[in-house]
Amino acid sequence: MKFHPGRTLRALLLPLAAGLALTALPAQSAQAASTLTNGGFESDGSGVAAPTGWSEYGDTGASYTESGGHSGSHRLTHYASAAYEVETYQYLSGLTNGTYTLTAWVRSGGGQNSAYIALRNCGSPEQRTDLPVSSSGWIRIVTPIKVTNHQCTISVNSDAKAGNWINVDDLTFTSGATGTSIHGADISSLAKSEAKGGVYRTSSGSTGDAVAILKNAGMNYARLKVWVNPADGYNNGTRVLAMARRVKAAGMKLLVDFHYSDTWADPGAQTKPAAWSGHSYSQLRTDVYHHTYDVLNALKAQGSTADMVQVGNEINGGMLWSEGSTDNWSRLAGLINSGYDAVKAVNASTVVALHLAKGGDKAGTEWWFDNAVAKGAKFDAIGLSYYGYWHGPLSDFQTTLDDAAARYGKPVFVAETAYPFRLDSDDSLTDQIDTTGELVPGYPATVTGQTRWLNDVASIVEAVPNGRGLGVFCWEATWTAVTGNGWDPADASSGNGWENQALFGYDDKALSSMTWFSHR
DSSP states (O other): OOOOTTOOOHHHHGGGGTTSOOSOOOOOOSOOBSSOOOTTOOSSOSSOSSOTTOEEEESGGGEEEEEOOSSSSEEEEEEOSSOEEEEEEEEEESOOSEEEEEEEEEEEOOOOSEEEEEEESSSSOOEEEEOOOEEEEEEEEEEEEEEOSSEEEEEEEEEEOTTOEEEEEEEEEEEOOOOOSEEEEEOTTHHHHHHTTOOEEOTTSOEEOHHHHHHHTTOOEEEEEEOSSOTTSOSSHHHHHHHHHHHHHTTOEEEEEEOOSSSOOBTTBOBOOGGGTTOOHHHHHHHHHHHHHHHHHHHHHTTOOOSEEEESSSOTTBSSBTTTBTTOHHHHHHHHHHHHHHHHHHOTTSEEEEEESOTTOHHHHHHHHHHHHHTTOOOSEEEEEOOTTTSOOHHHHHHHHHHHHHHHTOOEEEEEEOOOSOSSOSSSSOOSSOSGGGSOTTOOSSHHHHHHHHHHHHHHHHTSGGGTEEEEEETTTTOOOOTTOOSOTTOTTOOOSOGGGSSBOTTSBBOGGGGGGGOO
Protein backbone atom coordinates (compact mmCIF):
# COMPACT_ATOMS: atom_id res chain seq x y z
CA MET A 1 0.00 0.00 0.00
CA LYS A 2 1.30 3.41 -0.95
CA PHE A 3 0.90 6.28 1.47
CA HIS A 4 -1.16 9.24 0.31
CA PRO A 5 -0.57 12.56 2.05
CA GLY A 6 -3.51 13.59 4.17
CA ARG A 7 -5.11 10.15 4.13
CA THR A 8 -5.95 8.70 7.52
CA LEU A 9 -4.21 5.49 8.48
CA ARG A 10 -7.21 4.23 10.40
CA ALA A 11 -7.40 0.88 8.63
CA LEU A 12 -3.65 0.38 8.49
CA LEU A 13 -3.02 1.22 12.11
CA LEU A 14 -5.90 -0.60 13.76
CA PRO A 15 -3.56 -3.48 14.68
CA LEU A 16 -1.33 -0.99 16.47
CA ALA A 17 -4.06 -0.25 18.98
CA ALA A 18 -4.58 -3.86 20.01
CA GLY A 19 -4.85 -3.97 23.76
CA LEU A 20 -5.21 -0.23 24.11
CA ALA A 21 -9.02 -0.36 24.30
CA LEU A 22 -9.40 2.67 22.08
CA THR A 23 -12.81 3.54 20.69
CA ALA A 24 -11.54 5.90 18.03
CA LEU A 25 -8.26 6.39 16.25
CA PRO A 26 -7.03 9.83 15.29
CA ALA A 27 -5.87 10.67 11.80
CA GLN A 28 -2.17 10.46 11.11
CA SER A 29 -0.79 13.82 12.16
CA ALA A 30 2.52 13.70 10.32
CA GLN A 31 3.19 12.73 6.75
CA ALA A 32 5.20 9.57 6.28
CA ALA A 33 8.76 9.61 5.02
CA SER A 34 11.14 6.99 3.70
CA THR A 35 13.69 7.85 6.37
CA LEU A 36 13.27 8.04 10.13
CA THR A 37 12.47 11.57 11.28
CA ASN A 38 13.67 13.04 14.58
CA GLY A 39 15.09 9.80 15.94
CA GLY A 40 16.97 11.78 18.56
CA PHE A 41 13.91 13.76 19.74
CA GLU A 42 15.85 17.01 19.43
CA SER A 43 13.45 18.93 17.17
CA ASP A 44 11.02 20.29 19.75
CA GLY A 45 12.62 20.77 23.16
CA SER A 46 11.06 19.44 26.36
CA GLY A 47 7.47 18.70 27.25
CA VAL A 48 6.24 17.98 23.72
CA ALA A 49 3.59 15.27 23.65
CA ALA A 50 3.89 14.40 19.95
CA PRO A 51 7.46 15.07 18.81
CA THR A 52 8.04 16.09 15.19
CA GLY A 53 7.59 13.06 12.96
CA TRP A 54 5.93 10.98 15.67
CA SER A 55 2.34 10.20 16.62
CA GLU A 56 0.69 8.71 19.69
CA TYR A 57 -2.11 6.40 20.74
CA GLY A 58 -3.59 5.58 24.10
CA ASP A 59 -2.87 7.54 27.25
CA THR A 60 -1.04 10.21 25.31
CA GLY A 61 -0.25 12.28 28.37
CA ALA A 62 2.20 9.56 29.37
CA SER A 63 4.39 10.08 26.28
CA TYR A 64 6.48 13.23 25.95
CA THR A 65 9.97 14.61 25.36
CA GLU A 66 12.16 15.82 28.19
CA SER A 67 15.74 16.89 28.79
CA GLY A 68 18.47 14.34 29.42
CA GLY A 69 19.18 12.58 26.13
CA HIS A 70 21.58 9.74 25.42
CA SER A 71 23.79 11.77 23.08
CA GLY A 72 21.81 14.99 22.59
CA SER A 73 19.80 17.20 24.90
CA HIS A 74 16.42 15.43 24.84
CA ARG A 75 14.80 11.99 24.94
CA LEU A 76 11.40 10.37 24.64
CA THR A 77 9.89 9.36 27.97
CA HIS A 78 6.89 7.25 28.90
CA TYR A 79 5.71 7.93 32.46
CA ALA A 80 2.56 8.60 34.43
CA SER A 81 1.61 8.65 38.08
CA ALA A 82 -1.32 6.33 37.29
CA ALA A 83 -1.36 3.09 35.28
CA TYR A 84 -1.12 3.78 31.55
CA GLU A 85 -0.94 2.25 28.08
CA VAL A 86 0.64 4.32 25.34
CA GLU A 87 2.31 3.93 21.99
CA THR A 88 4.59 6.42 20.25
CA TYR A 89 4.97 5.51 16.58
CA GLN A 90 6.28 6.65 13.20
CA TYR A 91 5.14 5.33 9.84
CA LEU A 92 7.68 5.00 7.03
CA SER A 93 6.73 4.53 3.39
CA GLY A 94 8.51 4.45 0.06
CA LEU A 95 11.07 2.04 1.48
CA THR A 96 13.14 -0.17 -0.78
CA ASN A 97 12.18 -3.72 0.11
CA GLY A 98 14.87 -5.58 2.04
CA THR A 99 16.16 -6.21 5.53
CA TYR A 100 16.45 -3.35 8.02
CA THR A 101 17.49 -2.96 11.64
CA LEU A 102 16.13 -0.45 14.10
CA THR A 103 18.68 0.56 16.73
CA ALA A 104 17.62 2.40 19.89
CA TRP A 105 19.23 3.51 23.13
CA VAL A 106 16.96 2.81 26.06
CA ARG A 107 16.56 2.88 29.83
CA SER A 108 13.78 1.49 31.98
CA GLY A 109 12.89 1.47 35.63
CA GLY A 110 11.14 -1.87 35.16
CA GLY A 111 7.90 -3.13 36.62
CA GLN A 112 5.76 -2.76 33.50
CA ASN A 113 3.41 -5.40 32.16
CA SER A 114 5.34 -4.82 28.95
CA ALA A 115 7.71 -2.23 27.52
CA TYR A 116 9.07 -2.88 24.07
CA ILE A 117 10.00 -1.54 20.66
CA ALA A 118 8.22 -3.10 17.69
CA LEU A 119 8.44 -3.05 13.92
CA ARG A 120 5.06 -3.85 12.41
CA ASN A 121 3.01 -3.53 9.23
CA CYS A 122 6.21 -4.15 7.25
CA GLY A 123 4.87 -7.09 5.21
CA SER A 124 6.55 -9.73 7.38
CA PRO A 125 5.81 -10.90 10.94
CA GLU A 126 6.07 -8.21 13.61
CA GLN A 127 9.37 -8.10 15.48
CA ARG A 128 9.70 -6.94 19.08
CA THR A 129 12.52 -6.26 21.50
CA ASP A 130 11.76 -5.79 25.19
CA LEU A 131 13.49 -2.93 26.98
CA PRO A 132 16.01 -4.33 29.49
CA VAL A 133 15.69 -2.90 32.99
CA SER A 134 18.42 -0.31 33.51
CA SER A 135 17.62 2.74 35.57
CA SER A 136 20.97 4.53 35.13
CA GLY A 137 23.06 3.30 32.20
CA TRP A 138 21.74 3.50 28.64
CA ILE A 139 21.53 0.21 26.73
CA ARG A 140 21.52 -0.23 22.95
CA ILE A 141 18.97 -2.68 21.55
CA VAL A 142 18.30 -3.75 17.97
CA THR A 143 15.22 -5.01 16.16
CA PRO A 144 15.53 -6.46 12.64
CA ILE A 145 12.73 -6.69 10.09
CA LYS A 146 12.21 -7.80 6.51
CA VAL A 147 10.29 -5.11 4.61
CA THR A 148 8.29 -6.59 1.74
CA ASN A 149 5.60 -3.93 1.16
CA HIS A 150 7.72 -0.76 0.96
CA GLN A 151 6.55 0.44 4.38
CA CYS A 152 7.09 -0.09 8.09
CA THR A 153 5.82 1.33 11.38
CA ILE A 154 8.28 1.97 14.20
CA SER A 155 6.53 1.67 17.53
CA VAL A 156 7.52 2.36 21.15
CA ASN A 157 5.07 0.69 23.56
CA SER A 158 4.37 0.77 27.29
CA ASP A 159 1.70 -1.13 29.21
CA ALA A 160 2.66 0.14 32.61
CA LYS A 161 1.73 0.40 36.25
CA ALA A 162 1.62 3.70 38.11
CA GLY A 163 5.05 5.29 38.30
CA ASN A 164 6.74 3.02 35.74
CA TRP A 165 8.97 4.78 33.22
CA ILE A 166 11.11 4.31 30.12
CA ASN A 167 13.51 6.54 28.17
CA VAL A 168 14.17 6.05 24.46
CA ASP A 169 16.61 7.97 22.29
CA ASP A 170 18.86 8.00 19.21
CA LEU A 171 16.80 5.66 17.03
CA THR A 172 18.20 4.75 13.62
CA PHE A 173 16.64 2.61 10.87
CA THR A 174 19.26 1.22 8.50
CA SER A 175 19.84 -1.64 6.10
CA GLY A 176 21.07 -4.93 7.53
CA ALA A 177 20.03 -7.79 9.78
CA THR A 178 20.80 -8.93 13.31
CA GLY A 179 20.32 -12.13 15.25
CA THR A 180 22.09 -14.70 17.40
CA SER A 181 23.15 -18.21 16.43
CA ILE A 182 23.72 -19.75 19.88
CA HIS A 183 20.66 -20.43 22.06
CA GLY A 184 22.40 -22.82 24.39
CA ALA A 185 22.62 -24.36 27.82
CA ASP A 186 25.20 -26.14 29.91
CA ILE A 187 23.78 -29.57 30.76
CA SER A 188 26.90 -31.08 32.34
CA SER A 189 24.93 -32.23 35.40
CA LEU A 190 22.40 -34.25 33.41
CA ALA A 191 24.02 -37.69 33.16
CA LYS A 192 24.64 -37.95 36.89
CA SER A 193 21.19 -36.57 37.67
CA GLU A 194 19.57 -39.28 35.56
CA ALA A 195 21.76 -41.98 37.10
CA LYS A 196 20.72 -40.85 40.59
CA GLY A 197 17.02 -40.89 39.77
CA GLY A 198 16.44 -37.41 38.39
CA VAL A 199 13.24 -37.05 36.36
CA TYR A 200 12.44 -34.46 33.71
CA ARG A 201 8.97 -33.60 32.51
CA THR A 202 7.39 -31.52 29.80
CA SER A 203 5.44 -28.46 30.86
CA SER A 204 2.28 -30.57 30.81
CA GLY A 205 3.82 -33.16 33.13
CA SER A 206 4.75 -36.01 30.82
CA THR A 207 8.04 -37.70 31.70
CA GLY A 208 10.58 -37.20 28.95
CA ASP A 209 14.20 -36.93 27.89
CA ALA A 210 15.63 -33.61 29.08
CA VAL A 211 17.69 -33.21 25.90
CA ALA A 212 14.59 -33.63 23.76
CA ILE A 213 12.52 -31.29 25.95
CA LEU A 214 15.19 -28.59 25.65
CA LYS A 215 15.60 -29.14 21.92
CA ASN A 216 11.85 -28.89 21.38
CA ALA A 217 11.88 -25.57 23.27
CA GLY A 218 14.42 -24.20 20.78
CA MET A 219 17.79 -24.99 22.36
CA ASN A 220 20.37 -25.51 19.62
CA TYR A 221 23.75 -25.76 21.39
CA ALA A 222 24.87 -27.80 24.42
CA ARG A 223 27.85 -27.05 26.63
CA LEU A 224 29.55 -29.97 28.41
CA LYS A 225 32.44 -29.67 30.85
CA VAL A 226 35.35 -32.10 30.95
CA TRP A 227 37.25 -32.96 34.10
CA VAL A 228 40.37 -35.12 33.88
CA ASN A 229 39.80 -37.71 36.63
CA PRO A 230 36.90 -36.60 38.85
CA ALA A 231 36.23 -38.49 42.08
CA ASP A 232 32.71 -39.49 41.07
CA GLY A 233 33.60 -40.66 37.55
CA TYR A 234 31.24 -38.18 35.88
CA ASN A 235 32.13 -35.40 33.44
CA ASN A 236 35.27 -37.24 32.34
CA GLY A 237 36.13 -37.97 28.73
CA THR A 238 34.16 -41.22 28.60
CA ARG A 239 31.01 -39.67 30.06
CA VAL A 240 31.22 -36.73 27.69
CA LEU A 241 31.24 -39.13 24.74
CA ALA A 242 27.91 -40.59 25.78
CA MET A 243 26.21 -37.24 26.32
CA ALA A 244 27.68 -35.83 23.11
CA ARG A 245 26.02 -38.61 21.13
CA ARG A 246 22.66 -37.57 22.56
CA VAL A 247 23.31 -33.90 21.85
CA LYS A 248 24.23 -34.54 18.23
CA ALA A 249 21.38 -37.02 17.74
CA ALA A 250 19.02 -34.22 18.80
CA GLY A 251 20.45 -32.00 16.06
CA MET A 252 22.25 -29.64 18.41
CA LYS A 253 25.78 -28.28 18.26
CA LEU A 254 28.37 -29.06 20.93
CA LEU A 255 30.70 -26.89 23.03
CA VAL A 256 33.30 -28.84 25.03
CA ASP A 257 34.55 -26.96 28.08
CA PHE A 258 37.95 -28.18 29.30
CA HIS A 259 38.65 -27.37 32.95
CA TYR A 260 42.09 -29.07 33.04
CA SER A 261 41.36 -30.18 36.58
CA ASP A 262 39.74 -33.06 38.47
CA THR A 263 37.13 -30.67 39.87
CA TRP A 264 35.77 -27.16 39.44
CA ALA A 265 38.10 -24.67 37.77
CA ASP A 266 37.06 -21.03 38.20
CA PRO A 267 38.52 -17.68 39.31
CA GLY A 268 39.10 -19.05 42.81
CA ALA A 269 40.67 -22.40 41.94
CA GLN A 270 42.66 -23.79 39.02
CA THR A 271 44.02 -26.96 40.61
CA LYS A 272 46.10 -29.27 38.47
CA PRO A 273 44.78 -32.81 37.97
CA ALA A 274 46.34 -35.20 40.47
CA ALA A 275 47.95 -37.15 37.65
CA TRP A 276 49.77 -34.01 36.49
CA SER A 277 50.68 -32.61 39.89
CA GLY A 278 54.40 -33.25 39.82
CA HIS A 279 54.93 -32.39 36.17
CA SER A 280 57.27 -29.73 34.85
CA TYR A 281 55.95 -26.85 32.74
CA SER A 282 56.99 -28.54 29.51
CA GLN A 283 55.26 -31.74 30.62
CA LEU A 284 52.12 -29.76 31.43
CA ARG A 285 52.07 -28.39 27.89
CA THR A 286 52.22 -31.96 26.62
CA ASP A 287 49.52 -33.01 29.11
CA VAL A 288 47.19 -30.29 27.88
CA TYR A 289 47.79 -31.23 24.26
CA HIS A 290 47.21 -34.96 24.70
CA HIS A 291 44.19 -34.62 27.00
CA THR A 292 42.54 -32.13 24.64
CA TYR A 293 43.40 -34.15 21.54
CA ASP A 294 42.32 -37.49 22.98
CA VAL A 295 38.88 -36.30 24.12
CA LEU A 296 38.16 -34.41 20.92
CA ASN A 297 39.48 -37.14 18.64
CA ALA A 298 37.28 -39.71 20.38
CA LEU A 299 34.30 -37.40 19.87
CA LYS A 300 35.17 -37.06 16.20
CA ALA A 301 35.61 -40.82 15.79
CA GLN A 302 32.06 -41.46 17.00
CA GLY A 303 30.58 -38.81 14.72
CA SER A 304 30.07 -36.08 17.32
CA THR A 305 32.83 -33.59 16.49
CA ALA A 306 32.95 -30.58 18.79
CA ASP A 307 31.76 -27.37 17.15
CA MET A 308 33.41 -25.17 19.78
CA VAL A 309 35.96 -25.77 22.52
CA GLN A 310 36.90 -23.75 25.57
CA VAL A 311 40.57 -24.04 26.44
CA GLY A 312 40.11 -23.49 30.17
CA ASN A 313 37.16 -22.40 32.29
CA GLU A 314 36.89 -18.91 33.81
CA ILE A 315 40.64 -18.45 33.54
CA ASN A 316 40.74 -14.94 35.05
CA GLY A 317 43.84 -15.92 37.00
CA GLY A 318 45.14 -18.38 34.45
CA MET A 319 44.99 -22.18 34.63
CA LEU A 320 46.96 -25.12 36.00
CA TRP A 321 48.24 -23.12 38.94
CA SER A 322 50.86 -22.15 39.70
CA GLU A 323 52.71 -22.76 36.42
CA GLY A 324 49.90 -21.36 34.28
CA SER A 325 48.87 -18.39 36.42
CA THR A 326 48.67 -14.84 35.12
CA ASP A 327 51.87 -14.15 37.06
CA ASN A 328 53.65 -15.59 34.01
CA TRP A 329 51.88 -14.70 30.79
CA SER A 330 54.39 -16.42 28.54
CA ARG A 331 53.76 -19.73 30.26
CA LEU A 332 50.00 -19.26 30.30
CA ALA A 333 50.01 -18.44 26.59
CA GLY A 334 52.06 -21.57 25.96
CA LEU A 335 49.52 -23.76 27.76
CA ILE A 336 46.63 -22.09 25.91
CA ASN A 337 48.38 -22.67 22.60
CA SER A 338 48.95 -26.34 23.41
CA GLY A 339 45.19 -26.66 23.79
CA TYR A 340 44.51 -24.59 20.67
CA ASP A 341 46.86 -26.65 18.55
CA ALA A 342 45.28 -29.89 19.76
CA VAL A 343 41.80 -28.67 18.87
CA LYS A 344 42.88 -27.70 15.37
CA ALA A 345 44.77 -30.96 14.86
CA VAL A 346 41.49 -32.84 15.35
CA ASN A 347 39.28 -30.49 13.35
CA ALA A 348 40.50 -27.23 11.83
CA SER A 349 37.03 -25.64 11.78
CA THR A 350 36.27 -26.11 15.49
CA VAL A 351 36.08 -22.68 17.14
CA VAL A 352 38.46 -22.18 20.09
CA ALA A 353 37.21 -19.84 22.80
CA LEU A 354 38.92 -18.36 25.84
CA HIS A 355 36.59 -17.86 28.79
CA LEU A 356 36.69 -15.27 31.56
CA ALA A 357 34.25 -14.54 34.40
CA LYS A 358 34.41 -10.79 33.79
CA GLY A 359 31.08 -10.05 32.10
CA GLY A 360 30.78 -6.52 33.50
CA ASP A 361 34.47 -5.69 33.84
CA LYS A 362 35.72 -3.87 30.72
CA ALA A 363 39.05 -2.84 32.22
CA GLY A 364 39.74 -6.33 33.58
CA THR A 365 38.83 -7.97 30.30
CA GLU A 366 41.13 -5.61 28.41
CA TRP A 367 43.97 -6.23 30.86
CA TRP A 368 43.62 -9.99 30.44
CA PHE A 369 43.33 -10.16 26.68
CA ASP A 370 45.91 -7.43 26.02
CA ASN A 371 48.43 -9.54 27.93
CA ALA A 372 47.33 -12.77 26.27
CA VAL A 373 47.54 -11.26 22.79
CA ALA A 374 50.92 -9.69 23.53
CA LYS A 375 52.29 -13.14 24.39
CA GLY A 376 50.84 -14.76 21.29
CA ALA A 377 47.91 -16.68 22.80
CA LYS A 378 45.75 -18.09 20.00
CA PHE A 379 41.94 -18.03 20.05
CA ASP A 380 38.96 -17.61 17.73
CA ALA A 381 36.26 -16.31 20.08
CA ILE A 382 35.78 -14.73 23.51
CA GLY A 383 33.37 -16.19 26.06
CA LEU A 384 32.34 -14.30 29.19
CA SER A 385 30.45 -15.42 32.25
CA TYR A 386 27.89 -12.78 33.15
CA TYR A 387 25.78 -13.17 36.27
CA GLY A 388 23.98 -9.91 36.98
CA TYR A 389 23.93 -10.43 40.75
CA TRP A 390 27.76 -10.73 40.76
CA HIS A 391 29.15 -8.98 37.69
CA GLY A 392 27.53 -5.55 37.64
CA PRO A 393 24.72 -3.87 35.68
CA LEU A 394 23.56 -4.76 32.18
CA SER A 395 24.97 -1.49 30.84
CA ASP A 396 28.47 -2.47 32.02
CA PHE A 397 27.98 -5.90 30.47
CA GLN A 398 27.15 -4.32 27.12
CA THR A 399 30.16 -2.01 27.27
CA THR A 400 32.46 -4.94 28.10
CA LEU A 401 31.07 -7.20 25.39
CA ASP A 402 31.11 -4.54 22.67
CA ASP A 403 34.65 -3.50 23.58
CA ALA A 404 35.98 -7.07 23.54
CA ALA A 405 34.49 -7.71 20.10
CA ALA A 406 35.88 -4.50 18.64
CA ARG A 407 39.26 -4.42 20.39
CA TYR A 408 40.23 -7.98 19.45
CA GLY A 409 38.19 -8.38 16.27
CA LYS A 410 36.64 -11.63 17.53
CA PRO A 411 33.11 -12.91 17.98
CA VAL A 412 31.86 -12.89 21.56
CA PHE A 413 29.29 -14.89 23.49
CA VAL A 414 27.98 -15.43 26.99
CA ALA A 415 29.49 -18.71 28.15
CA GLU A 416 27.43 -18.68 31.35
CA THR A 417 24.48 -16.80 32.74
CA ALA A 418 21.47 -17.78 34.85
CA TYR A 419 18.74 -16.33 37.05
CA PRO A 420 16.56 -17.69 39.85
CA PHE A 421 12.86 -18.46 39.39
CA ARG A 422 12.36 -18.73 43.18
CA LEU A 423 14.42 -18.15 46.31
CA ASP A 424 13.69 -21.17 48.51
CA SER A 425 15.74 -24.35 48.25
CA ASP A 426 14.56 -27.77 47.09
CA ASP A 427 17.17 -29.59 49.19
CA SER A 428 19.01 -29.03 52.47
CA LEU A 429 21.72 -26.80 50.97
CA THR A 430 21.02 -23.07 50.88
CA ASP A 431 21.01 -21.84 47.30
CA GLN A 432 23.71 -19.45 46.11
CA ILE A 433 21.13 -16.75 45.40
CA ASP A 434 18.42 -16.94 48.06
CA THR A 435 17.49 -13.41 49.17
CA THR A 436 15.70 -10.55 47.44
CA GLY A 437 18.62 -8.26 48.26
CA GLU A 438 20.86 -10.26 45.93
CA LEU A 439 18.57 -9.92 42.94
CA VAL A 440 19.11 -7.59 39.98
CA PRO A 441 16.69 -4.62 40.34
CA GLY A 442 13.69 -5.07 38.06
CA TYR A 443 14.11 -8.84 37.74
CA PRO A 444 12.10 -10.71 40.39
CA ALA A 445 12.87 -14.30 41.36
CA THR A 446 9.95 -15.65 39.35
CA VAL A 447 9.64 -17.60 36.13
CA THR A 448 8.76 -14.30 34.44
CA GLY A 449 11.84 -12.63 35.93
CA GLN A 450 14.05 -15.51 34.83
CA THR A 451 12.60 -15.38 31.32
CA ARG A 452 13.10 -11.64 31.02
CA TRP A 453 16.67 -11.88 32.27
CA LEU A 454 17.68 -14.51 29.73
CA ASN A 455 15.93 -12.68 26.89
CA ASP A 456 17.45 -9.32 27.81
CA VAL A 457 20.97 -10.76 28.03
CA ALA A 458 20.43 -12.29 24.58
CA SER A 459 19.20 -8.93 23.24
CA ILE A 460 22.42 -7.27 24.39
CA VAL A 461 24.48 -9.97 22.69
CA GLU A 462 22.40 -9.51 19.53
CA ALA A 463 23.24 -5.80 19.56
CA VAL A 464 27.03 -6.31 19.43
CA PRO A 465 28.14 -4.37 16.33
CA ASN A 466 29.18 -6.05 13.09
CA GLY A 467 27.35 -9.29 13.83
CA ARG A 468 29.97 -10.37 16.36
CA GLY A 469 27.50 -11.40 19.08
CA LEU A 470 27.10 -15.18 18.81
CA GLY A 471 24.61 -15.88 21.57
CA VAL A 472 24.15 -17.20 25.08
CA PHE A 473 24.58 -20.36 27.16
CA CYS A 474 22.33 -20.64 30.20
CA TRP A 475 24.33 -22.39 32.91
CA GLU A 476 23.25 -25.79 34.28
CA ALA A 477 19.70 -25.84 32.98
CA THR A 478 19.18 -29.45 34.17
CA TRP A 479 20.76 -29.26 37.63
CA THR A 480 17.66 -30.02 39.66
CA ALA A 481 17.85 -31.18 43.29
CA VAL A 482 18.60 -34.91 43.16
CA THR A 483 20.11 -36.74 46.12
CA GLY A 484 23.68 -37.72 45.27
CA ASN A 485 24.10 -35.09 42.55
CA GLY A 486 25.47 -32.27 44.68
CA TRP A 487 28.20 -29.78 43.94
CA ASP A 488 31.15 -31.80 45.26
CA PRO A 489 32.15 -34.80 43.14
CA ALA A 490 34.03 -36.21 46.13
CA ASP A 491 31.06 -35.98 48.53
CA ALA A 492 27.86 -37.83 47.65
CA SER A 493 26.02 -36.04 50.46
CA SER A 494 26.83 -32.54 49.20
CA GLY A 495 23.79 -30.56 48.11
CA ASN A 496 22.87 -28.48 45.10
CA GLY A 497 22.97 -24.69 45.47
CA TRP A 498 21.71 -24.03 41.96
CA GLU A 499 18.37 -25.80 41.50
CA ASN A 500 16.46 -22.52 41.79
CA GLN A 501 18.23 -21.31 38.61
CA ALA A 502 17.59 -24.40 36.46
CA LEU A 503 15.07 -24.43 33.62
CA PHE A 504 13.05 -27.21 35.24
CA GLY A 505 10.88 -26.48 38.29
CA TYR A 506 10.75 -28.21 41.66
CA ASP A 507 7.96 -30.38 40.20
CA ASP A 508 10.48 -31.42 37.49
CA LYS A 509 8.38 -29.74 34.78
CA ALA A 510 9.93 -27.62 32.04
CA LEU A 511 9.58 -23.93 32.91
CA SER A 512 8.08 -21.48 30.46
CA SER A 513 11.37 -19.56 30.70
CA MET A 514 12.60 -22.01 28.06
CA THR A 515 10.87 -19.69 25.60
CA TRP A 516 14.08 -17.63 25.66
CA PHE A 517 15.60 -20.28 23.37
CA SER A 518 13.43 -18.84 20.57
CA HIS A 519 15.07 -15.40 20.85
CA ARG A 520 16.23 -14.07 17.49
